[in-house]
Amino acid sequence: MKLYIAEKPSLGRAIAEALPKPHKKHQGYIETGNGDVVTWCIGHILEQAEPDNYNEKYKKWQLDHLPIIPERWQLKPKTKTKSQLTVIRKLLKQCHQIVHAGDPDREGQLLVDEVINFLNVSTHKRENMQRLLISDLNLPAVKRSLTQIQPNKRFVPLSVSALARSRADWLYGINLTRAYTIQGGKVGYKGVLSVGRVQTPVLGLVVNRDNEITQFSAKPFYDVLAHIDAPQQQTFCAKWQPSEACKPYLDEEGRVLSKKLAENVVARITQQPAIIDDIKKQQKKQNAPLPYNLSSLQIDAAKQYGMNAKLVLDVCQSLYEKHKLITYPRSDCQYLPNAQFSMAKSVVGMLASAPIAYSDAAKKADTSLKSKAWNDAKVGAHHAIIPTQKSPANTTLSPVEKNVYQLIVRQYLAQFFPAFIYQHTQVSLTIAGGAFKASANVTEQLGWKQLFANNKGDKQKPEQTQTLPVLNKTDTLYCTHGELLEKQTQPPKHFTDATLLAAMTGINRFVKDATLKSILKDTDGLGTEATRAGIIELLFKRGFLQRQGKLIMATPAGKGLIEALPDVCTTPDMTAKWEATLNNIAEQQANYTSFMQPLEKTLIALIEKASSHVPASLKGIKATVKPAYKQRKRRKKTVAKS
Known part of the structure; x- marks a missing residue:
């Protein structure tokens, strides 16, 4: 049998719908009429092991344990999805052909690849594994994708790039968070000082902007x-x-x-x-402006409707998975494949008859016009976010879903209007x-x-x-x-959701090193399309950022942390360079070792610096998040009392 492994149940169901009937639904998989089977992960069903999985002594946070650098990296099954991993394990043993159907991006590539490797699938099956790329969950689009399956080995560089990013984030976050949390405790800061490869430079952007405004003197x-x-x-x-x-x-x-x-x-x-x-x-x-990728859509939705990045991403996932009205949303690409142009007449015709604000505009659109958006050379694993051929006529959308959908529609229709x-x-x-x-x-x-x-x-x-x-x-x-x-003269303005996202995507404007600035393109940014919203939200959750209306500002804890850290951790230069290298790995212009070895050397130097410095800037500041090891102790005491 042929086994399709999708990233999520919704994608699995869409694939099964395009395969021969009748279908038999089982726990965790669908058997199709020709004997092929569709199963799915539930997002990441594996995660990086915690430090104490490598050595029990790491349960206690101590400076002399740092840096923690695994000799052999370990993954472990997530507790909530262990049963689904068992289903996949059983099906992998039975199948003769595997079709990788992760989402069409780096994370989607790694997500299924790491499951295959974790379950020790035979070399023969791995070498013959195929790749199915789906960016539209509607039946005709899925059927088209099934005719365009490629060898999975072509996409190995994407997986390696995502793996390098995942391990780098673990190394950087685990070690520096422990180091600064321990040192912060020495000045009375009783909370987690979370340091991240991407999140901390983002916080640094906000703190620096706040300081510029405070120190500004009008002339x-x-x-x-x-x-x-x-x-x-x-x-x-x-x-x-x-x-x-x-x-x-x-x-x-x-x-x-x-x-x-x-x-x-x-x-x-x-x-x-x-x-x-x-x-x-x-x-x-x-x-006309190019169709949207996720970041450009988030920026426009923030400007037009005051929506934060996380909300836009959640709405896009709903429009993609639940309503099937848009193509894959976690895209970093603003271009479209030439093959898609043949479907433009059908999509625009649907929009012209749909009950939406831009139906009259769709009637005026000239589908013989071909904008610069159609360019195969600039399309990677996924393309720009556009409307699908499915009409919203019989779909009930919430106000925010309607707003985001209509932004996507307008940007797409603009391709069919003259200059x-x-x-x-x-x-x-x-x-x-x-x-x-x-x-x-x-x-x-x-x-x-x-x-x-x-x-x-x-x-x-x-x-x-x-x-x-x-x-x-x-x-x-x-x-x-x-x-x-x-x-x-006017002071710079505090960041908003739109301007902070724009800063993250065009990070070369904030890079200090002149040589690096010239290397980085406008498209090189902090984080990825899929992670930027989460990074911003994480800084709020950890008590480092706060909102005043639409404005985003740093909290005292956020300012204190940035002041305590060396510049290399708080400015985007180092991280932007790493992001550029990760892009090069995906494009086969660099390799895993060339990325990880310098990172480990940098990490050792940063730990030495942290160990010799007590963060006085955090003295007297109240913490909002307690250290994990202290939370575990408190939970144990609670259990004992009950």
Whole structure:
């Protein structure tokens, strides 16, 4: 028999539905009409062993035990899902062919691979194992996927990358959390000081932003506007462009700090002729934004509806698994395979007749247009999140499900609208020897922008400056008066769900090392699409972050921890470099050893540093989470009393 192993029961049922009937449902698996069997994991049914599984002495948290680095890594079955592991073990012995049907990402690849390895499946079966990639749980899509099965060995690099990440997180988290919790106890901090390879740099971003805001001192700066009279009684404004000679009076962003200098310019240009040096007219075009990956969807949902990252992920899982209205949601890709383009007419036709806000837009969509989103070269194990061919007509969606679904629909439909086109005009002037510029944008074709008319999160609007009259270089213009605008520098803003996610995905903006900054791409980030929401929520759960309305700020414990840790742990540089290496492992440009060996050396040095430093910054701060070993002692006492 052929055995399909899915990641979750919902995926298992979808696969079985596409296989021959009749079906026989058993505990933990489904037998199909041709004798093949579909079973499933229930997420991760194996987990990394705890330190005390390697040695009993590690039950007690002591500095002289650190660092704990297993010689032979161990996995152990999760208690709640042991029975399902037993089912899979039995079926693996009976089958002649295995089909790996984990989710189409690194974690999904590792999740089933590690079960196969843990259960000591024969070399012959492992070498002949096949891979089934499913990103849409609707019957026609699953049937298509069943015709496109590939050898599982092609996806081994994904599994290795996920394994390296899992072990790195264990090593880093277990060792540094123990070290700093023990040291924190020496200054009276009676709680867990959780340190993570990804979570701590994220906390560091928030703490650093909070500190920048606290330490910020507003400074005045000055702009000068020239009010210009043009032919036919038309007027417009032009802004002064300080010259090279003014540099000593400017800040690093080119803002004028000297009021006297600005006042002098105002006096000099008033009632003076304005000479046109140049008129540049340029037609500019903006193509539709790409379809969503998970992070870009979470960012837009946060901007548009104030939804946090975890809620968006949960809603997406429901739209995917329960309602089958969207494709696989934990995607880091914003592109689509060319083969999907042939289904566009059907999907758009369904949306045109569906009871949704964008049905009229779907009727106007031109499915002959093929945007840059369709690009096989940029599609990996999974593609962008898009609507499936299933109509929401007979589905009851909650308000948040409806909001997220309609965001996905709109982003998909935008691919079938023409570009947004506008005319950009820039006029360069000389007034009393000073350089001035005026610009304006005029929309020529709204295109895909018509779908985003009331979008709070649309950053793609060209700056709407003013309307410029029709000008010729020979025109005589006149500056009626200059205007001094006094402004104040503004502090950076506290993070929100949207901006913190954006910071995690585009981490190179926060990397300090210039060489590393140049290596990292915009797509290299902290964590993965599937883990970022969980990392943010974990920092709240552990008492390191707090909310004030939509704003995210660090707690005293969060600030104290970041102050206690060395910079290498709190800045994204090291972790961003590791994430880049993990991506390279997945793309076969690096290997497991090249990642793990430097990490272990770094860990040893960090433990030595922690052991020699008492975190005074945590003195007097109340803990919110107690150490695990103290919690176990308290539970034992409670049991004894009862």
